[in-house]
Amino acid sequence: MKNQNPVLKVTKVILNISFVVLIFILIGGVLTAIYNPDYINNNSTAAIIIILVTGFLLVKILLHLRQIVHSVAEQNPFSKENVNRFRMIGYSVLALGVFQAIVNFPNRQSGMDLIAVPAGSVGPEIFIFLVLGFLALLLAEIFAEALKIKNENDMTI
Numbered sequence: 001m002k003n004q005n006p007v008l009k010v011t012k013v014i015l016n017i018s019f020v021v022l023i024f025i026l027i028g029g030v031l032t033a034i035y036n037p038d039y040i041n042n043n044s045t046a047a048i049i050i051i052l053v054t055g056f057l058l059v060k061i062l063l064h065l066r067q068i069v070h071s072v073a074e075q076n077p078f079s080k081e082n083v084n085r086f087r088m089i090g091y092s093v094l095a096l097g098v099f100q101a102i103v104n105f106p107n108r109q110s111g112m113d114l115i116a117v118p119a120g121s122v123g124p125e126i127f128i129f130l131v132l133g134f135l136a137l138l139l140a141e142i143f144a145e146a147l148k149i150k151n152e153n154d155m156t157i
Helices: 006-035 044-073 080-104 125-156
Strands: 115-117 120-122
Touching: 006 044, 044 080, 080 125
Parallel strands: none
Antiparallel strands: 115 120
């Protein structure tokens, strides 16, 4: 039986809208890098690589989130698939944070720096990626434990 929770409905809509908007942003970014290289300081190849890597990780995160919401709606949240999805989300968020820190290191323009050297700096936004990445990994472990308990309970019944 499907769960008709309004929060799940809104979450599905937001994830679907986010997915479509992200695709348009990626297409626009790549087209801008190709057809207007002056806009990105004549380094269109690097810009395309940055856009595609970032886009790939974000699309992967959104797809896994959509699958998790779908499994919750189907009243099967504690599954091995969701444990793996949360792990992949966690690793993707961590990879996205590291990638963004590397890309932004040499030309970061913000006023607050965590690590600063003459060649560049890393800002506090890296903590957002770290916290969210480790939160997703923690959720994966919580779901793994819940799955184990669910399986034990299913065997006793």
